[in-house]
Amino acid sequence: MRPTAVGTPVDRADARSKVTGTACYTVDVVLPDLAHAVVVQSTVPTGRIVRIDAAAAERAPGVLGVLSHANTPSLAEVPTFPQGPAGQRRPPLQDDTVNFDGEHLAVVVADTLHHAAQAAALIDVAYDREEAVTTLEAGDELPPSGIFGEAPDSVRGDPEAALARAEVRLDATYTTPTEHHHPLEPGATVAAWDGGRLTLYDSTQWVSGVRDAVAMTLGMATDQVRVVSPFVGGAFGSKAMVWPHVVLAALAARHVGRPVKLVLSRAQMFTSLGYRSPTVQRLSLGARQDGTLTAIVHAVTQQTSVFEEFVAGAGYISRSLYACPNVAVRHRLVRVNAPTPTVMRAPGEAVGSFALESALDELAAQSGVDPVALRLRNFAEDEPQEGLAWSSNALRECYQVGAERFGWERRTTEPRSMREGRHLVGWGMASATYGVHSEAAAARVRICADGRILVTSGTQDLGTGTYTTMVQVAADALGVPVERVTAALGDTDLPPAPHSGGSQTAASVGPAVWSAALDACSKVLALAEQGDSYAEILTRHGIEFVEGRGDARPGASASRFAMRSFGAHFAEVQVDPELGEVRLTRFCGVFGAGRILNPKTARSQMIGGIVGGTGMALTERTVTDRRLGRVVSPNLSGYAVPTHADIPWIDVCFIDEHDPHVNALGVKGIGEVAIVGVAAAIANAVHHATGRRIRDLPITPQTLL
Template identity: 55%
Template sequence: MTAALIGKSVSRVDGRLKVTGAATYAAEFEVPNLAHAAVVRSIVANGRLASIDTAEAERAPGVIALVTHRNAPKLAYQPHKGLPDAAVGERLHVLQDDRVTHQGQPIALVVAETLEQAVYAAEVVRVTYRNEAAATDVAAVDPVLPTGKPAEWEIRRGEADSAFEQAEFRVDQTYVIPRENHNPIEMFATIASWEGDSLTLWDKTQWVHNVAEEIAAVFGIAAENVRVISPFVGGAFGSGLRCWPHVTLAALGARVDGRPVKLVLSRREMYYGVGYRPHTVQRVALGASRDGQLQAIRHEGHQETSTYEEFTEALLSATRFLHACPNVHTRHRIAPMHVHTPTYMRAPGEASGIYALESAMDELAVALSMDPVDLRLRNEPDRDEFKDLPFSSRSTKECYRAAAERFGWSQRTAEPRSMRDGRLLIGWGMASATYPMNYAPASALARLLPDGTAEVMSAASDMGPGTWTSMTQVAADTLGLPVERVKFTLGDTRLPRAPVHGGSMTMASVGSAVQAACRKAREDALARAGSNDLEEAMERLGQVIEATADVAPGDETKRFSMHAFGAVFVEVAVDPDLGETRVRRIVGAYGAGRVVNPKIARSQCIGGMIGGIGMALMEHSVVDPRNGRVTNANLAEYAVPVHADAPPVMDVIFVDEHDPHVNPLGVKGLGEIALVGVAPAIANAIFHATGKRVRELPITPDKLL
């Protein structure tokens, strides 16, 4: 039997496929007789289509079909809401009527022999509109409580208002985060092919079964008749959680054309065709005693959403339990606008909410003349004060101390502008991080072969965090086989069902199912063969042994509050003449349960740190308030971090944490928490360097000059 593999740094099993170009992404599948599609999109934010002149486009070379609301088949659009869908409202019904609800809405589809022919024909479709007043400026929209019970959106513990007024030290500020777009390397693409009433979709997605069920509902067919294939995903960060309108358009084009159709969104289209992190405005008011004990927290925030769906995320959740405080008041609202619906983006809700909370905590530390780490340690809770439950495990103190020691925090001088490197201003800042442990029902199949190898499968996704590798590792560890003798397969609705690949739940859920299936198969084989060695047992049996397993959470959430926790420390250098900020060092410490593969886990954390740099210093979708158009919908003007922006030191510490309550593997997930806390730590470091507090991201040079 091989040595234990869980906890070992194993290189990516799919690495060679990716670096050699052998990995096949959604747009790369070879399907015979393929046609290509392009979308005509609205250039107004609200109104109706007055006319669509398609004559020139229909005469263009290579055009096979041109579909508008006037000739499109009426689609069933039966009820369906997957986990990532907005709970309130109805998804966009594409090409079903003349109503326009947002800039970039699909209003026509061209299918042609080549991509170039389809794009050209789409460009010569002439459209006129009957414009109506549009709400496209979030600052001009009055936020409202989301639909549902008011108690769900406004939560009180104690008497925060009076406690704040009586507090000796107070901070009351507003923090703004602009809209951010995901910008993965791989653009969204779908190939659709019908055979009678059966449909195959090669699609970029983080949840193959959700795509199958959504498209089945749209076309009024059985979900079993829709097969979705998505083995490799070139980044998504949450943008691939939902099934977006382009998937319906590809299937619709293939239905009308009678041939397989490929639809690939351009980079610009991705700013309108899929969701984004919504613009948020948050007010945080903190009250504390002279010794730093929090007496009151008031945190309210609102975010943009579309007029046809209410998108909400966990913007204020962490505020209710991250720091101990007897009096807490949170209020969450939305601003309905003529935009397309936002969606989840890495660490949704927590990344935004904790930016505001941890910035305010730093401001309170300054007001108290107290070390920011000491302030947090003084307000470390013994239990979840919101749920009134014990934490299944919480290593926040250990994270603060481990990261502070590695960073050299004790050498920090507290006064702003007191640390320099030549003419550069040096700043040190820190922030807390947390993200919930999510665990969902999942299934897996393990098949042991007579030659001593194993095939393991589940319909999970891998958008880059290493699902292929970590699942192979769990399977090999459980079976007692070398990694190279285990083949894991994912990304196909014909495989056992897996939950959405998001929310840091894949290892907890799919990993637990893989472990259970492999354990069943191994025990069965050994029992049948009367052997203690699996390879020997399979050779003796000479037949395939197969086992399936279904896992699901129990009542743990009723008994424990389960979260990963962390601490992020940052050093920045700010040019006082140019206002340019460079991140020099980041140290992150995380208590995230069992770490299956430290090498891949470290990569996850480094990716989150880089994403946090983008959030803090660069990323900003500039929306024209006149019409909702994103003016920088490209990678030339929407700045994202590149190699030159990466700090030379990105140090990751995993605090040893054993948590038997969270799931069978004892994992909590790292994909989301790796981003949480980075932006406020950078903002706090910039204040320490410059003495200037910038409360609206990104912190660009103009805001520091």
């Protein structure tokens, strides 16, 4: 490859259409005769529906139909990820049980959104309410049956003995609250039937997952369902799985015999698209006096719904980040009358790293070792759990480059020792890591006689830049300028690709595009001697276009190497010592994440992850009333994400890393490593500023008084 496009900051291919508003998101889709659906949700956390009175709603102006468990056909269950594509196994509107507040109970369809909303307010539901478990603390702990195919508990070495012998010991409990993804675009589906064929426009991270889940739920052949999702207004995991509102849109459209648009409200998004489970994490560290880790015990309790298991492996990060001979990880679940949680940007690592990297900072303070030096001392030369060699690992460079860019050597050790005017200044840091994931993916590359190149794949662009990076890959494979290449994505009619989660899109689809482009190139070259342009060759042969196909799948390297992205975060906060207000004033994130296809879109992704981590650290939490089991203030005033005023300029740097093992392109994936460790870096900075160790997120003025 002559890398003329890959690795350069090519402008986002879809920038103009997004800035000018012509990019058609699912919420923008308009079809002839489109009707609108509004979901009615439960207002109690558990119990039975005694009665759903829809008479007034059915008589209301413009109403075309009402669906509830009384008139909804029997639907098949779809397994929850990773066994299947569903976010929730339990199909909607099947019986009279209520398992959580905010569960879908009915759908009202009308000629306009306004009529549907108005009628939805007229649905009267009577419940026979039962006793609910509404908090993690209130339920019994159960061992999960598995975590994405891994055992929930694992032990290497003898952590208890090592703890007992340790020269330095730390035992602390850290908590993180329920967090919600809240992408800008809500969950939204437009469903249109044509005889027995169904087309769904859906805001999703996984078009083929939606197709499979809906086909399975409705008992249809998958080739009877097409899913289209050209633009997604953010997701962060909330649209990785298929949630019940999607099939409700399809049912509603079939019920009224018209295409139907269903858009969740912001309030409904608190209970309809999953969330990040709260965690209680007990971390015990043992170390030698010089900070060398001898034992880590990481025990995590999280919640799931009363009807199924979902658990993110928050403790696993403690097995693989540092060299430590004795490590135990334990995961427990509590069943709560709440929706099923789901993946959220770096599921597991994002919250697990808050505990681990806070604890490392506590260990640094206890043992008198600089936090960066402590991490270097515990650097894992090989992957510590399986003992495999790293395919590549730039973590040491991340520390070093980050420390230099941030000016870490000017940090004074003692808490409360740095000031700016009346404010206390704190510098903190943390490590980041996230696994390299990829799945089988396919792509096609078409070379046209007019010189244009078209890349197609049934993957998704969540706003991360897939349209742009796939064009860059094809352009380089074919040796043509990026201006010649366009991409079409987000359609199950295109070659299949996996869900856009686990930071795997570039690593999965990129090699497929590369291979398809080479295939197309070889087909053209077979027609003529080299030297001619593609267009000349095809024109001379009177061929309109040739098409190359590419399939890529994870290689054998996965069993020979441990593959992870790494990073280091450096944060500066200023804290008002009397009022407890924390402001992030500087941030530097340095990442070793393999080949960076596009430094401009990659930088945006890292900034987004760091902003997300800042929200975790300082503002984000979903509050549920314990007695009602109901979210309080389910809106973006009650759930505070950082504003522009909260975010300083962020310094993002990538280490130039060539990894020959991960895949043909050397791509590791970047979307999730960005958020891992951010909250800990900020909490560590708060400790350095104030001397206060905050182990419960978010860190607010209240916690610092």
